[in-house]
Amino acid sequence: MNTRFHNIRLLNDSLSPASLAIRDGRLAQEDPHGPSSVAFEDIDGAGKLVIPGFINTHTHLAMAAFRGLADDVPLSVWLNETIWPLEGRLTPEDVYWCTLLGIAEGIRSGTTAFVDMYFHLDEIARAVEESGVRALLSYGMIAPSLADRGRSELDITAAAIERWHESANGRIHVAVAPHAVYTCGEDVIRGAVELTHSYSVPLHIHVSETRSEVENWKAQTGKTPVSYLESLQAFSVPAVAAHCVHVSDDDIAILAERNVTVAHCPKSNAKLGSGIAPIPQLQNAGARVALGTDGAASNNRLDLLEEARAAWLLQRAHHEDASLISSDACISMAVDGGRVVFGLPEDGLSDGAPADLVFFDTTGLHTTPQHRSAAMLAYASQAGDVTDVYVDGKPLLKNGELLTIDEERVKSEVQRLLHRIKD
Ligand SMILES: [Zn+2]
Incomplete structure (x- = not known):
């Protein structure tokens, strides 16, 4: 047409x-x-x-199903007591319907591309393929070592890349996603980096989301998560680093130097009481900052315009400075910030x-x-x-x-499956 x-x-x-x-x-x-x-x-x-279109650079689309559950607790409690037990009961078919719910909400609020991290990637890719959006998908790997689950996690990722990377007329790309430094052993992260090189695909990881993550990591290794990942060459390929709330000046210099796409998720960070990322400092250092919603369970929306608004409101209030994050800079984060990891031309309206x-x-x-x-x-x-x-x-x-999603069917399927896994 x-x-x-x-x-x-x-x-x-x-x-x-x-x-x-x-x-x-x-x-x-x-x-x-x-x-x-x-x-x-x-x-x-x-x-x-x-x-x-807006590009949502960090989300877990299928978590739209967990919206409104465990709203008022910190990240560790939220993950361990509510989210992980429920996720263990999701079937592949469930993930398909939950992902479609997230995609539909994203389309309705102006998002055309998503950087997703979850599991049951075949069903997520099916939802992306059918709905017509663009997505950089990744399987969130969690493994203490290569010997303990790590090898199979890397194999699952490699299979997803072989099957889905550059499929759906090029709309689907696949990244390698060690979930975070504290959920993946060093040999698993090294294996993940090797995989990004052998397939020429991006890396996607949660980085320095909470103060305790950074403090624990420094106590264990003597390094911040960013400097630790740098030492493992994790930023030697196009990378998406989600959150980056608690980053030092040295971390910021590394993220800028390595052209890492920082997925700023201001609402999720605020809701979970994690803090406010130093966005003006990152931008002044030349780092690329994009916007993400994170999963709907910690937001509770998948709406990039709300995210953009939270970004400038929080910085201006926090620093008592009305000049921070201009409207142009803010919209550019939502529209342009994520283009590089999709391999899209820098100017979205260029011929x-x-x-x-x-x-x-x-x-x-x-x-x-x-x-x-x-x-x-x-x-x-x-x-x-x-x-x-x-x-x-x-x-x-x-x-x-x-036009591509039966909204009423999606809502009723998600209600139905949530009843089942909660009982
Ligand atoms: Zn996340």
Whole structure:
């Protein structure tokens, strides 16, 4: 399907109408009103702001099923007493439905690509393939040593890469994901790094999420998690480091030097009482910062616009400085920050880029009157303003209707399975 959009607004300071064209799934330079050698569907986008889709750089989509369980406890209690026991009862089919719930929520709030870490990857990949979104999937490995589960965890990861990397017309990529330094032995992390090199795929890991993680790690090894991972060459491939809340100046220098994508998850960190990541310091050092929701159980939404809002609100309140994280910087974290690990062109609206587009209605009371687009998005817009979403030029949401996911079926399947595993 080739489509041309007219009278739209883009993420720049201009309020004058613009046009965009999709040709064979990619953005194309077309004279919006001129004759063309191919047929286009022409769509009037008056009142719509169009952006390249948001990229959620750290999530566990299937955990949408655990939303609202164990809301008010710290990370260790939440994981050990509620989440891990329930996860042990999930079947592959359950993970498929829970992932679809997360994807649908993401599409409805303007996300076109997800960096996911979970298990039962075949079912997650099926959900991604059918729903039409873009995803960097990873199997979260947990193993004290190669001899104790580690070898089989690496084998599961290798099989997922062989089966799914660059599948679904290139929409699915696979990364290698040792869960964290404290859940994987050193030989397992070394094996994970070797795997990223042999398949040329990214690494995805939780890093320095809580103060106690960092203190324990320093007591055990004399190194911070970041410097320990650096010593194992974990950042020698494109890497996503989720959280990075408690990082030192030396850690920040390593993350910047190694071009690591820091997946900043401000709401999850705040909800679990983990702290506020030093985002201005990371950005000043030249580190790439992107946004993630983490799983819905610790958020409780999968909404990048909420995440963007939390990012600037927390920094400005914490530092008593209204100049921190401008609206442009904030929206750039949500839109551009995650592009590198997907191998996507830096500019999401450049000629030939995959047509991943999100349309926001700008005619609401809360977005009137209109000034700068980035400021409207960062400070006033909401998920409910998203009307249309395209990935690879294919519509996934049109006029507010999900086209690839049966929303009612997904909700009832997730309710049903949760009843079963909770009993
Ligand atoms: Zn996480």
